Amino acid sequence: MPPTLVDIAKRTNTSVSTVSRVLAGGAVAQRISAETRARVTAAAKAMGYRPNLLARGLRTRKSNTIALLVTDFANPWYGQIASLVEEGLHRHGYSMMLCNSGEDPVREAEYLQMLPQKGIDGMILVPLVRTRRALHEFIPPDLPLVILDRPISGISASVSSDEEQLAGILCDTLLRASVREVALVTGPSTIVTHRRRGEIVSRGFHVVARHEGPARIETGRQAFIKFGEGRHALPDAIVCTNNFLGQGVIETIAQIERPPIIACFDEIPMMHLLPLPIVCSIQDIPMLADAAVNLLLPQLTGESPRLQPVIVPARAVTNRAFQTRQSIRA
């Protein structure tokens, strides 16, 4: 129904190839006489021609499209990074499609299979799958790929924060605040970042309670309820392995008098205004986004100059209530 090259060719008394060449623009178009070129472009505009990208992609095996598959785009962290990645890719002439696995391995598998079949040129992935082998049961080994946030061993094109440092600075801050006992609220232990963060914290503190669940606000809420049941004395701090969990805990715990310190990874919005001590270990989102783009681009252009995993430094930030608490104790 929409006009095709054939239609334009008929209308202008030329052939499909001529039309194709004209519309291709650039050098190829220059090899066509100015006269026919004008006729063809005019007709194309008049008929409202739009190239069928499926056909073009089928033929050229190029789509100028990158897929970014994340685990939960309801989490603003992913929205922010996606937004920056989008801008970066756009500057280089690629468009980006964001897909969501919703922390569901089945949906991840579906998208993982489908996206390459749809002819994307490359993919940036926040993975649920944990091994290179498992991953490549779904995607072809030659697809330009960058692993984001959660390194997979054996894949060198990956960007993530230094988990040791990330958790380390959090622990240091807690130690300086005389924390000894903590409760731990973690996302799925099948996910390496959550597991790793939990492990590192466990190494440094006496963990008196634990709760694990999907990395969502609701899980944080449940955690506090569960902790409340077990014992009346709360620990010195509650450590959450991501922002959503932290937010859930904060929402429910703030009513307590003398609440424990909340320590979490990633940012809590407006933490400075919240009436309880908070320390966040914050990843450098712009740098992560930038690195992801820069790691993908050379793969797209064919050149594959020994990609190295990029490890981005993080920093710990305490809120005002935390700082006040410290100066009072001092």
Place this chain on the structure above:
Amino acid sequence: MPPTLVDIAKRTNTSVSTVSRVLAGGAVAQRISAETRARVTAAAKAMGYRPNLLARGLRTRKSNTIALLVTDFANPWYGQIASLVEEGLHRHGYSMMLCNSGEDPVREAEYLQMLPQKGIDGMILVPLVRTRRALHEFIPPDLPLVILDRPISGISASVSSDEEQLAGILCDTLLRASVREVALVTGPSTIVTHRRRGEIVSRGFHVVARHEGPARIETGRQAFIKFGEGRHALPDAIVCTNNFLGQGVIETIAQIERPPIIACFDEIPMMHLLPLPIVCSIQDIPMLADAAVNLLLPQLTGESPRLQPVIVPARAVTNRAFQTRQSIRA
């Protein structure tokens, strides 16, 4: 390079059509002898066959893919709604791709053109374009389409909140709190929701200051700085036309003693814990998402039963600081 139907056909001494039929499954596959069927499926699995979705889409004009184009997926509001839309569509066998115009009309135009050319089956759009005419310069008139959040006159498949009510309940709450003078922080007045919300508020109160800019946190921060320069006495309330603007204002204003009421549209995370009076007019995100999906599905299956614009009711919520303030004044 990846195996195709032809490869499988050769390997099994059959024809492409047979292979295609077997792999199609369902009724078509039943018309093939159990024996060849087994041989073909086995070979397909062994060779790791994956259908080329570009080719299939080119042929069938169906992709089982819906695009959701929003204006700013760094804003959690869009992340939440996108997440719900995704789940809804997924339940009906569609996958969803989220794209971001970043409040840039040029990028919107690009995606608007490209997505249909890529063979999506339908689209849900949070538009920047303001008229039906302008929109259809980019997308074909027969593309299944739902307009989300910002109705466009002449397009009946649209879902949004009742702006009159949404702004009305906010104004009522402010009036009951004895607010007379307000400052207004709005997103781009080219966007109907921002403009409309601003107008309604202007009707009810004396607007002593205004600031307009992109609907981002940064704009809210700038607004407060600007207001601070002009006069020393702040108004009774600052009204922001969305959550991001509100967050920016709150972040910068909280340091003030006796801060004004912050009134905004959409949700402020953990508002109950913030130390200044806040009232939010909150849209029903799940209902919006649901309606969007339900408005799109019938268009996809061909039946087009007189679609009506869906108007979703909203509610105003005040935080604890607001409530405390009220009881003190009473």
Place this chain on the structure above:
DNA sequence: TTGTATGCGTTATCAG
């Protein structure tokens, strides 16, 4: 400078 012919991987039509 332009046209012809071929193929990208599928599905669908038409024979047999």
Place this chain on the structure above:
DNA sequence: CTGATAACGCATACAA
């Protein structure tokens, strides 16, 4: 039950 064969819309090698 199965196999040729023709599209789908585009890009390109090869001719002219």
